[in-house]
Amino acid sequence: MTTCVKISQKITENCKDINSGCKLVFGVQSSTTSYVLGCVSVSEDPVKRLNYVHTLLPGGVQVLGILSADADPVSKHRDVLNCIDQETSRLIITVKKGQTQIDSVHEFSADGDCVQLQWTLEHIDLPSICVVARTRCQISLAFPLPEKGKWQDSLNTAIENIKTGIASQSTMFRLEQANVLLCSSGCYGLPDDSSIHSLVDMVGDENAIQTRRKEKKQVTLLFEVYTDMCNGCSEKVPSCSPVISYKTGPVKVTNLLLNLDTVTLLPTSAHISDVSKGLSVSLQRQLVAMETCISQHSKLKSFVKPKSYHCKPLLSDCVFSVIYPDSFDNKQLELERKQLHECLCFALDRPLFRRVNRFTFPGSHDNTGGYLVNVHEHVPRSKVTGGTMCCVQGSYTYHHYMQDRFDDNKWGCAYRSLQTLVSWFRLQGYNDTEIPSHHTIQQTLVDIGDKEPSFVGSRKWIGSMEVSFVLDTLLGVTSKILSVSSGAEMSSKGRELQSHFQTQGTPIMIGGGVLAHTILGVDYDEVTGNIAFLILDPHYTGAEELKIIVDKGWCGWKGPDFWDQHAHYNMCLPQRPCVI
Structure with missing residues (x-):
């Protein structure tokens, strides 16, 4: 019997649109605790929907109950509750209409009684x-x-x-x-x-x-x-007996x-x-x-x-x-x-179930090409107190100087940042475009008329505008350009950067002076104005050693003084296409 229910924080987004009807909830049950992992919409045929959902869920995960905003969910959705396996603790999670707030959790027993349960809303860490x-x-x-x-x-x-x-x-x-x-x-x-x-x-x-x-x-x-x-x-037959079945x-x-x-x-x-x-x-x-x-x-x-x-x-x-x-x-x-x-x-706004979105198991071949993935997950937290931290959503690969047996030291930082941006769209399943080489990037800019033919094979820098042109040409991705007249103004862009990471979630390429970097997140306190930027530095020239990269600050939180206080900066903010 369930005595405690733990509900994933991610489920609250599914509460907003429940004004009438209900949704099914699924999760894992241990001997005493039910872990609610997600929601399922209910069709006109609840049994057919249950059978379909179970083909998507791993073994050990099952439909556990309903999520409803109705005043009397038992009487209104009894037919749905009766379709759920009665060996499970059939849960009734009630919410307030139009809100993300959960009101209560009850267990619906076989005899029709409802028992109120203790519950918490939290991040559920599956490995734990x-x-x-x-x-x-x-x-x-x-x-x-x-x-x-x-x-x-x-x-x-x-x-x-x-x-x-x-x-x-x-x-x-x-x-x-x-x-x-x-x-x-x-x-x-x-x-x-x-x-x-x-x-x-x-x-x-x-x-x-x-x-x-x-x-x-x-x-x-x-x-x-x-x-x-x-x-x-x-x-019916002993395991040692051979069995031959045939028809004429x-x-x-x-x-x-x-x-x-x-x-x-x-x-x-x-x-x-x-x-x-x-x-x-x-x-x-x-x-x-x-x-x-x-x-x-x-x-x-x-x-x-x-x-x-x-x-x-x-x-x-x-x-x-x-x-x-x-x-x-x-x-x-x-x-x-x-x-x-x-x-x-x-939502129908991003790919989640394309083949490239498949989960990579230990020992399995992945599509990261041997590059480090999500380096920022290993860095210490920002020192900003009371701020709201917003970071890149999803996976990317770290691209930096001297990779791929190619010497771009002191001129290729923006190229490498662009490669990181392309990797994000690739790993999220938006496209299967290969990570472009420096030659491909240069040839693309020549093909669209932005550069002269002599640009191909040169060691000339590119900036945020060129990065946006290549993203548009190779990936069909549009970008917003955000500018500041000096590095001293970067502190004033906290709210805009937060909005970008919350709504788009893509890494940002920033170029200023003679340097380019990748911004992976921002931690900003609107009250005090304190701010920190999560920076992925493409100027690193060493091997793919995570400990060195983190310990030496090649990826980490930087304060406002990280930027050249007198240099002009352009930021390229890629926008997610609304595709599935």
């Missing part, structure tokens, strides 16, 4: 409450193509048979990093009374992501699956090889016996999603191959798994992404 388990396997999907009737029915029957096999006691999960086998009846390699911590202790540091300067780790457990898919007969007669059969790749969130309080159940649920959910993908996008003689992508949007504390046809491009999937945004209550 869950272990991430990733399961990968290949499963052969074979189904007949009937001469009469729909092939979708045959597909559904084949998927149900595979789900039955996965749910059976014969399915085994092997922990790749250790000699441990798990199944529904027990664990081989660990005592039966072990906890999830026993598995975590067996994996190495290369499978963990350090989260900033905390001691917490996000650990990914990798599993392979061994199962018997013989139409559920594994429950002519029949056309389609055979697809499914690459299942699932995520399961396991509460740190979980018992070892809960692990295989959670992994099994994840696989079954993904099979349903793959069946839907095949049914919607395939033709009788041309079947698509579904592929799984895991995304962790910046606006959410949860990981989502989406299935796309492997052969479809971003344009063809735009409608599906729009449905995802609307279902999960995300």
